[in-house]
Structures are given as C-alpha cells and as structure tokens.
Amino acid sequence: MSTLFRIARRIGLPAVFLIGFFVFVGATAPWIVPHDPTSQDLMASNESFSLEHPLGTDHLGRDTMSRLIMGARTTLVAVATVILFAMCVGGLIGTLSGYVGGLVDEALMRFVDFGLSVPSMIVALAVIGVFGPGYWNMILALTIAWVPSYARLSRATVAATVHQPHIESLWVLGASHPRIIFRHLAPTALSAILVYASADAGVLALTIATLSFLGLGVQPPMAEWGQMLVDALPYLEESPRQVILPGLALTIMVIGFNLLGEGLALYRAPRAIGAKALERRRQLLLREGEI
Amino acid sequence: MLKLVYKRFIGAMMLIVIASVFCFLLIAAFPGNVALVIAEQRSATVSIEIVHQVEEEYGLKDPILVRYGRWLGDTLRGDLGRSLRTGEPVGPALLRRAAPTFVLILAGATVALTIGLGFSLLGALWPGGMVDRGVRALALVGASMPKFFIAALLVYAFGVLLKVLPTYGFDGPSSWILPALAIGIVPGALISRVTRVALESAMSRPYVTTALAKGMSRGRILVRDAVPNVLPVVVNAFGIHFAFMVQAAIVIEPIFAWPGVASYFVEAARFRDYQVLQSSLLLFSMFFILVNFVVDLIVLTIDPKQRRPRSA
Amino acid sequence: MSSSEALLDVSNLDVTLHTERATVRASRAVTYSVAAGRTLAIVGESGSGKTILNLAPLGLLPPGVTADITGEVRFDGKLVLGDGVNQIASHRGKDIGVIFQDPLSALNPARRIGSQIMEVAEQHLGMTARAASAHAAELLKMVGIPDPVARLSQYPHELSGGMRQRVVIAAAIAAEPKLLIADEPTTALDVTVQAQIISLLRQLQKRIGMAIVLISHDIGVVAGMADAIAVMYAGAIVEIGSADDVLVQPSHPYTRGLLASVPRLDTPLGAPFRGLPGLPPDLSRPLKGCAFEERCSVALEACGSARPPLQPVAGTHAAACFANVRAALAATR
Ligand SMILES: Nc1ncnc2c1ncn2[C@@H]1O[C@H](COP(=O)(O)OP(=O)(O)O)[C@@H](O)[C@H]1O
Ligand SMILES: [Mg+2]
Numbered sequence: 001m002s003t004l005f006r007i008a009r010r011i012g013l014p015a016v017f018l019i020g021f022f023v024f025v026g027a028t029a030p031w032i033v034p035h036d037p038t039s040q041d042l043m044a045s046n047e048s049f050s051l052e053h054p055l056g057t058d059h060l061g062r063d064t065m066s067r068l069i070m071g072a073r074t075t076l077v078a079v080a081t082v083i084l085f086a087m088c089v090g091g092l093i094g095t096l097s098g099y100v101g102g103l104v105d106e107a108l109m110r111f112v113d114f115g116l117s118v119p120s121m122i123v124a125l126a127v128i129g130v131f132g133p134g135y136w137n138m139i140l141a142l143t144i145a146w147v148p149s150y151a152r153l154s155r156a157t158v159a160a161t162v163h164q165p166h167i168e169s170l171w172v173l174g175a176s177h178p179r180i181i182f183r184h185l186a187p188t189a190l191s192a193i194l195v196y197a198s199a200d201a202g203v204l205a206l207t208i209a210t211l212s213f214l215g216l217g218v219q220p221p222m223a224e225w226g227q228m229l230v231d232a233l234p235y236l237e238e239s240p241r242q243v244i245l246p247g248l249a250l251t252i253m254v255i256g257f258n259l260l261g262e263g264l265a266l267y268r269a270p271r272a273i274g275a276k277a278l279e280r281r282r283q284l285l286l287r288e289g290e291i
Numbered sequence: 292m293l294k295l296v297y298k299r300f301i302g303a304m305m306l307i308v309i310a311s312v313f314c315f316l317l318i319a320a321f322p323g324n325v326a327l328v329i330a331e332q333r334s335a336t337v338s339i340e341i342v343h344q345v346e347e348e349y350g351l352k353d354p355i356l357v358r359y360g361r362w363l364g365d366t367l368r369g370d371l372g373r374s375l376r377t378g379e380p381v382g383p384a385l386l387r388r389a390a391p392t393f394v395l396i397l398a399g400a401t402v403a404l405t406i407g408l409g410f411s412l413l414g415a416l417w418p419g420g421m422v423d424r425g426v427r428a429l430a431l432v433g434a435s436m437p438k439f440f441i442a443a444l445l446v447y448a449f450g451v452l453l454k455v456l457p458t459y460g461f462d463g464p465s466s467w468i469l470p471a472l473a474i475g476i477v478p479g480a481l482i483s484r485v486t487r488v489a490l491e492s493a494m495s496r497p498y499v500t501t502a503l504a505k506g507m508s509r510g511r512i513l514v515r516d517a518v519p520n521v522l523p524v525v526v527n528a529f530g531i532h533f534a535f536m537v538q539a540a541i542v543i544e545p546i547f548a549w550p551g552v553a554s555y556f557v558e559a560a561r562f563r564d565y566q567v568l569q570s571s572l573l574l575f576s577m578f579f580i581l582v583n584f585v586v587d588l589i590v591l592t593i594d595p596k597q598r599r600p601r602s603a
Numbered sequence: 604m605s606s607s608e609a610l611l612d613v614s615n616l617d618v619t620l621h622t623e624r625a626t627v628r629a630s631r632a633v634t635y636s637v638a639a640g641r642t643l644a645i646v647g648e649s650g651s652g653k654t655i656l657n658l659a660p661l662g663l664l665p666p667g668v669t670a671d672i673t674g675e676v677r678f679d680g681k682l683v684l685g686d687g688v689n690q691i692a693s694h695r696g697k698d699i700g701v702i703f704q705d706p707l708s709a710l711n712p713a714r715r716i717g718s719q720i721m722e723v724a725e726q727h728l729g730m731t732a733r734a735a736s737a738h739a740a741e742l743l744k745m746v747g748i749p750d751p752v753a754r755l756s757q758y759p760h761e762l763s764g765g766m767r768q769r770v771v772i773a774a775a776i777a778a779e780p781k782l783l784i785a786d787e788p789t790t791a792l793d794v795t796v797q798a799q800i801i802s803l804l805r806q807l808q809k810r811i812g813m814a815i816v817l818i819s820h821d822i823g824v825v826a827g828m829a830d831a832i833a834v835m836y837a838g839a840i841v842e843i844g845s846a847d848d849v850l851v852q853p854s855h856p857y858t859r860g861l862l863a864s865v866p867r868l869d870t871p872l873g874a875p876f877r878g879l880p881g882l883p884p885d886l887s888r889p890l891k892g893c894a895f896e897e898r899c900s901v902a903l904e905a906c907g908s909a910r911p912p913l914q915p916v917a918g919t920h921a922a923a924c925f926a927n928v929r930a931a932l933a934a935t936r
Contacts, residue, residue, distance in 0.1 A: 114309045117306060122541070122556075125541065129564075206437050210542055214561075229439065243440075247436070247437065247439075254437075258434065273623050498709060504661070504695055505723045506696025507726065520711070
C-alpha cells in the first residue's frame with residue numbers, strides 16, 4: 001500500500017475523492033466542456049436531457065453541463081485566490097501581533113475581534129456597496145472579510161510558540177527578527193492555518209455563490225453556480241432541474257470541503273481500530289504465537 | 292463574577308466604538324467616491340462642478356475628525372439621514388423593517404435549536420449506530436447546503452408541487468413556515484454537528500469512566516454527566532448562529548419577498564446607497580455585539596467554575 | 604493461592620489491547636485471588652499493566668481501545684467472566700467500587716458533589732432522592748469531610764485534592780461494595796495527604812468489611828496495609844505472596860529493586876537515589892525470554908531464550924525467576 005493512499009485513507013477517502021474530482025474538473029474545464037458554456041441558442045431553451053445536451057439547457061439555451069463544469073473552475077479559482085490573499089495578510093498581521101505583543105497586539109486584536117463579531121458576508125456586502133459589484137471587487141471584499149479569522153488564528157499559534165524554549169534560545173543566540181518570524185514562527189502558524197483553510201473553503205464557496213446569487217459577485221458571462229441558480233429560479237415550475245443541478249453541485253463540493261477539514265483536523269487524533277484491521281492483528285497474534 | 296460582567300461590558304462598549312469608527316470610515320475614507328456616486332444619482336451627466344457641489348453640501352471636505360464628530364452626533368440624536376436613492380428618512384425605515392426580520396430570526400432560531408439538539412442527542416445515545424450515522428449524514432448535508440438552494444427546494448416542494456404553503460410575503464404565521472425552515476435548517480445542522488462532537492469528547496472524559504464504574508447506564512450518563520458539560524458550547528454555538536441569521540436573512544428575505552432590514556441592506560449595497568448602507572451596518576454591528584454580550588453572560592452563569600469563588 | 608473462600612478469583616487472564624497504531628499485550632496469564640475483607644496490593648512500575656488488568660474486565664477501557672480478554676474471573680463464587688460469560692460489568696458500583704488516580708478528572712466538574720454520590724445510592728440501593736441525600740451526607744462524614752451537608756451542594760473545583768479523593772471514595776463505597784479497587788489512590792496527592800487517605804481506606808475496610816485491591820507503583824505506600832502483594836512487570840506477575848513474605852524475603856530481582864528504591868527514614872539526605880536502572884520492554888513487541896532480563900543483575904543464559912514460570916518459593920509465596928531455581932538446585936545438591 002503506497003504512502004499516498006495511506007494518507008488519503010487517514011484523511012478519509014470520500015473527502016479526497018470529492019475534492020480531487022472537483023479540482024480535476026476545474027483544472028481541465030476549458031478542454032473538457034462539450035459546448036461553449038456562453039453560447040446561446042434561444043431555439044433550444046430550457047431543454048430536457050438529451051444526447052446533445054446531457055443535462056439539458058438553460059433559459060437562454062446554453063448547455064447546462066458545460067456551465068456546471070466551468071462553474072467548478074470559477075468557484076475554485078475564486079476560493080483559492082481569496083484564501084491566498086487572506087492568509088498572507090492575516091498571517092502577517094497575526095504573526096506580527098503575537099510576536100511584538102503589548103500595545104500593538106492589543107490594538108490589532110481589537111479590530112480583529114470586531115471583524116470576527118460581524119458575519120463575513122455582511123462585511124463583504126458593505127465593501128461591495130462602497131466599491132460597486134464586479135469580480136475583483138468581490139475578491140477584495142471577501143479578502144477583507146476573511147482577514148480577521150486568519151489573523152486571529154495565526155496570532156494564537158504564534159503566541160503559543162513564541163515562548164517555547166527553542167524560540168527563546170534563538171533570541172539569545174541573536175537571530176534577527178525577520179529570520180525568527182519567517183523561518184521559525186510562520187511555518188508553525190502555517191500548518192494550523194492550512195487545516196483551518198480547508199474547512200473554511202466550504203464556507204467561502206457558499207459565500208461566493210450567495211453574493212453571485214444576489215447579483216453582487218461573479219458577473220455574467222462567467223459561469224457560476226449561484227448565478228445559474230438565480231437565473232433559473234423564474235423557471236422553477238417548468239424546469240426545476242436547472243435550479244437543482246447547480247445547487248446540488250455546490251452542496252457536494254461543500255460536503256467535500258467539510259469532510260476534508262474534518263479529516264485533516266483529526267489526522268493525528270487516536271482512533272479506534274477498524275474491524276478489518278482488528279481481524280488482521282488477531283490473526284497475526286495467533287500465527288506468531290507467543291509474543 | 293460581577294467583575295467579569297463588568298469586564299465583558301467594557302469590552303462590548305469598546306467594540307461598539309470600533310464599530311462606529313469602522314462604519315464611518317468605510318464610507319468616509321473614499322470621499323471622492325461618495326461624491327461621485329451621489330452626483331451620478333443626481334444627474335445623468337456628471338460634471339466636476341456637480342461633484343464639487345455635492346462635496347460642499349455634504350461637508351465632505353472637512354477634516355475627518357470633524358466629520359466623524361458630526362456623524363456621531365447626528366446618529367446619537369437618532370438622525371440617520373435620508374436614503375440617497377429614495378430620499379426617505381433612514382431611521383424610521385429601519386425601525387419599520389426591523390419587526391419582520393426579528394420574526395424571521397426568532398422563528399428560524401426555534402427551528403435551528405430543535406434540529407440542533409434533537410439530532411445531536413439522538414446520535415449520541417447510540418454512538419456509531421444506524422441512527423447516529425443517518426443523523427450525522429443529514430447534518431453534514433444540511434450544513435453544506437447553500438441557504439438559497441434550500442429555499443428554492445422548499446418553494447418547489449411546498450409551493451409548486453404540493454401547493455400547501457404561501458411562498459412569499461409577510462402575512463401571518465402560515466407565511467412564516469417556509470422562510471423559518473429555509474433560514475433555520477443550516478444553523479440547526481451546524482449546531483447539531485458542534486454539539487455532537489462536544490458530546491463525544493465529553494463522553495470520553497475520565498468522569499464518564501467514573502460514572503460507568505458507579506454502575507450508571509450510558510443514557511443516564513449522557514444526560515446527567517455529558518450534557519451539563521457541553522452546555523456552554525451549545526449556548527455559544529447557538530448565540531453565534533442566532534446573530535449570524537441576520538446574514539442569512541440577506542438571501543432569504545428577497546426570495547420570500549420579506550419586507551425586512553436585510554433586504555433593505557442588500558438593496559443599499561446594490562445601488563450604493565451609502566446612507567442606508569452605513570446606518571444598517573451600524574445597526575447590525577450593535578445587534579451582533581449585543582448578542583455576543585448576552586451569550587457571554589449566559590455562559591458565565593451556567594459555568595459552575597464562575598458561579599462561586601473557590602472557598603478554602 | 605485460589606481457595607474456596609476467595610471473593611475474587613482471577614485465573615489465566617490475558618488482556619490484549621488493540622488501537623489503530625499498535626497491539627499491546629497488557630497482561631498475560633495473570634492469576635491471583637483476593638479473600639473477603641482482605642487487601643491485595645498490586646505493585647509495579649507505571650505501564651506494567653496494573654490498571655488495564657483490573658479495569659478491562661470491568662469494561663472500563665480507555666476511549667478508542669478495543670480489548671481481547673481471555674481467562675476466567677470468579678466473583679463471590681460465581682463465574683462472571685470467561686467461558687462465554689461476561690457479567691462482570693453488572694457488578695459495577697454495586698458489589699465492586701472503583702477509585703481512580705486523579706480525583707479531579709474523576710469527578711464531573713459541572714455537577715454538584717452531592718448528586719455524584721447520591722446517584723449511586725439511588726441506582727443500587729433504590730433510595731429516594733431525599734434518602735440518598737441524607738446517605739450522601741453520612742458518607743461524606745464517614746470519609747472525614749467536615750460540614751458534610753454544606754459540601755453536598757458544592758462543585759469539585761471548590762475542594763482541595765485530598766478532599767476530592769475523599770468524595771470519590773464516598774461515591775465508590777456508597778452501595779457498600781464487597782470489593783473496592785483502588786487504582787493509585789494517592790499518587791496525585793501531596794505526601795502528607797497520602798498517608799491520610801491510606802489510613803482512611805483501612806478504617807473503611809474495617810467498618811464495611813470489604814476486600815480491597817490496592818494498586819500502586821510505590822511499594823512503600825502499600826507495605827503497611829497489604830495482606831498480600833502481587834508484583835507486576837511487563838504485564839505479568841513476577842512475584843506473589845503474603846505481604847510479610849514478599850517484603851521480608853523478596854525472591855525476584857525486580858522486587859528487590861523496587862524495595863531498594865523506596866527511600867527510608869534512615870537514608871542520609873543527599874544519598875544517591877537507588878532506583879532501577881533502565882526501562883521496561885515495549886509490550887507491543889514480541890518478547891522471547893524473561894522480560895526483566897535486560898535490567899537484571901543476576902540474569903542467566905537461559906533468561907534470554909525462555910520465560911521463567913511462576914514457581915513456589917515457600918507455601919503461597921511464588922516468584923518467576925530462573926536464578927531461584929538454580930539456587931534451589933544448588934542447595935539440594
Ligand atoms: N489508552 C491506551 N492506549 C493504548 N495503550 C494503552 C492505553 N492505556 C494503556 N495502554 C498500554 O497498556 C499497558 C498497561 O498500561 P496500564 O495498565 O495503564 O499500566 P499501569 O497502570 O501499570 O501504569 C501499557 O503498556 C500501555 O502501553
Ligand atoms: Mg495505572
């Protein structure tokens with residue numbers, strides 16, 4: 001059994017499979033779509049399943065399957081971008097805060113506390129309200145909304161490690177501040193942040209879809225699931241699958257992220273032995289006789 | 292205990308001050324932006340003169356501290372200005388729209404609490420069994436669904452297929468059912484997941500071994516030993532999700548044509564109505580800070596370690 | 604040692620623990636018995652299997668651990684474990700009380716002390732809440748807690764460590780069990796409190812007439828109280844006998860090592876500590892010979908390849924050591 005498979009099994013095969021699937025689809029989307037996801041055909045609107053359009057068409061006659069596939073790409077790219085930005089900014093603020101301590105820490109964390117007490121989508125909407133809708137404004141708004149949690153998290157990790165003997169000894173040895181921060185503190189913070197980020201990606205995907213559902217996130221002609229759903233809502237009665245399919249796709253992706261986050265968080269936790277492995281151990285004991 | 296309450300109170304006050312600064316800065320930090328948008332809404336062709344005129348009129352050229360003082364004074368007097376889009380006074384409009392949102396949140400909270408506690412206790416009673424696995428799977432799916440999707444499915448099932456419940460409007464208890472479910476299912480699933488994990492970790496603590504050694508049954512241990520220990524977790528989770536329902540209301544209210552604060556806020560964001568945006572954001576922030584404060588107080592009173600100082 | 608009047612009779616008990624990471628032979632072929640009203644002390648270094656040996660048959664396993672248990676346990680003349688029977692758990696709290704090492708974690712921090720004692724009386728003695736409350740106050744008085752009625756409504760964190768352990772004891776004896784298993788009852792406590800708890804246990808034993816299995820890693824703690832002593836090493840009993848025999852004529856080098864490491868009043872301050880050098884073997888690895896061989900000063904060639912069986916030294920006193928056998932042979936020659 002290869003190491004990779006063992007790691008995957010410990011995280012949980014459903015999580016790895018689901019996220020792996022979406023990442024694959026998202027990465028190859030432009031090459032695997034059966035049709036141009038933006039090309040309209042008003043003669044063939046709201047069509048049901050067919051060989052030509054395996055998942056039917058929407059109200060403008062666009063191929064649903066192609067739009068679903070492109071939607072995966074849109075969501076994953078946006079999620080990754082926001083997490084990357086928020087991680088950098090928040091990680092920097094948090095590391096600085098935990099490292100410097102004192103008044104700087106106090107002041108920074110007050111703002112972070114406020115940011116955390118207000119739901120992220122409200123912060124994001126307020127920012128979009130100021131700058132106007134649009135893809136990059138959405139990215140900016142979500143980054144601003146997501147920075148506090150990453151700042152809080154990395155501060156907690158750094159504050160917990162900064163007083164550990166091996167870091168304090170670096171001080172004594174005269175290591176420079178940037179060196180201590182980037183070589184010794186940031187890596188510790190990073191692993192905690194990664195675990196958090198994988199669970200958080202689901203929430204972020206939902207928020208992106210919600211903003212787009214409200215018409216304030218991803219803009220047409222880019223294909224996005226929340227937007228697909230809201231476009232199809234007026235035709236709920238005649239072609240409900242156009243509503244259900246993007247909703248289902250998003251739900252499954254978020255389930256994947258939630259499972260992944262859980263699996264990573266519990267990666268090192270002790271677990272009870274599985275029934276099959278238990279049987280193997282017993283057989284081994286019998287065969288070896290006295291150990 | 293009193294000292295702790297006092298500390299929390301001071302903390303909440305500070306957050307309110309920060310909230311006011313944030314709400315003010317969000318708009319005020321971009322004066323050119325504000326003037327431009329207002330000017331755009333005034334006339335189809337924006338000239339630099341109109342922008343200057345707007346800046347003059349709204350005092351946008353004054354030093355920032357002066358502007359903050361003026362804004363704070365107005366706000367404290369209850370004058371929240373007029374909507375840039377409709378010209379309607381913002382204060383009364385917010386007040387009028389608060390009631391439907393409050394109904395929505397309370398009804399949603401009832402749904403969330405029922406699902407959250409019911410699911411987690413049911414699962415913890417027979418851990419690893421069929422019921423547990425089923426309930427966990429349901430909670431995972433529920434926690435992963437977008438709320439607008441749940442709302443759409445509810446509308447389709449009860450409005451389109453069964454035609455038994457009204458699918459829009461704020462019009463008596465029967466019109467509350469679908470919105471309450473749409474807003475309550477996700478937090479219910481989330482609370483159930485948090486509670487289930489907390490119960491599981493409580494059930495693996497040494498005091499449970501003690502209770503087993505005393506000859507107590509699992510069901511009894513769950514109720515009498517584990518539940519009191521996870522209560523603070525549940526209250527906290529519930530508090531957070533209660534506050535966060537304002538956020539959920541942002542999608543739910545438009546779908547069900549609910550005349551609440553949240554849809555007012557989305558409209559403001561959509562049309563860049565700064566006056567409404569700023570005021571409703573401040574209102575929301577105060578609500579979150581208040582809920583957090585109350586939750587802290589409740590947790591303080593149910594945690595025995597805080598209730599009485601250690602004697603001896 | 605098994606006799607007809609034994610309250611607890613354990614024979615050939617094997618416990619194997621399976622976790623996701625490892626499989627551990629926590630106890631092997633363990634045989635002992637405890638007479639009614641008497642005290643058996645089980646001593647051995649931490650990790651030697653004392654806790655698992657006593658708690659696994661009762662179904663009190665650490666979370667996430669699966670145990671395979673073979674062997675037989677008789678309690679009060681009845682077969683309660685082995686031969687397809689597994690009823691020992693039904694005696695928990697009623698005929699068999701257990702007290703634990705850490706009294707703080709053993710008590711529920713979110714519940715009042717009173718209710719944690721009362722529930723035992725309600726469950727096993729069928730008492731009403733009111734009667735159970737009076738009974739709990741009585742018990743608290745019995746275990747030496749002043750102002751018992753007021754204590755009933757307090758929470759564990761309001762008490763000192765020694766007081767907490769007294770509460771745990773009160774709950775364990777609430778149904779007047781015939782057997783009390785005390786797993787390192789004094790280890791987490793201050794030295795001055797340790798002696799108080801041991802003397803409390805002796806007092807309660809006299810009053811209720813229960814047998815006690817007293818588990819400790821410190822042979823000094825149990826010496827004054829035990830009627831019999833079993834010495835455990837790496838999951839097996841290496842020496843067993845009456846307290847006098849084991850303490851006066853220790854017949855296993857491990858027992859001698861344990862005794863030598865007990866600080867005495869007449870040891871000069873600052874004298875070098877004479878603990879046992881080395882570490883016990885990893886129980887998840889196969890063991891060929893005597894588990895103690897690596898740390899033994901009298902090891903023979905045979906010790907590396909075969910496991911010495913428990914052999915009588917004199918009367919009920921037995922030890923598992925090849926060196927004894929050779930010495931005995933030499934004496935007869
Ligand atoms: N929770 C656990 N998971 C895995 N192994 C355990 C656990 N608890 C005990 N063991 C193993 O069982 C053996 C006996 O442990 P224990 O009975 O606790 O020893 P003692 O009580 O003598 O200190 C040890 O070798 C230990 O490795
Ligand atoms: Mg132990």
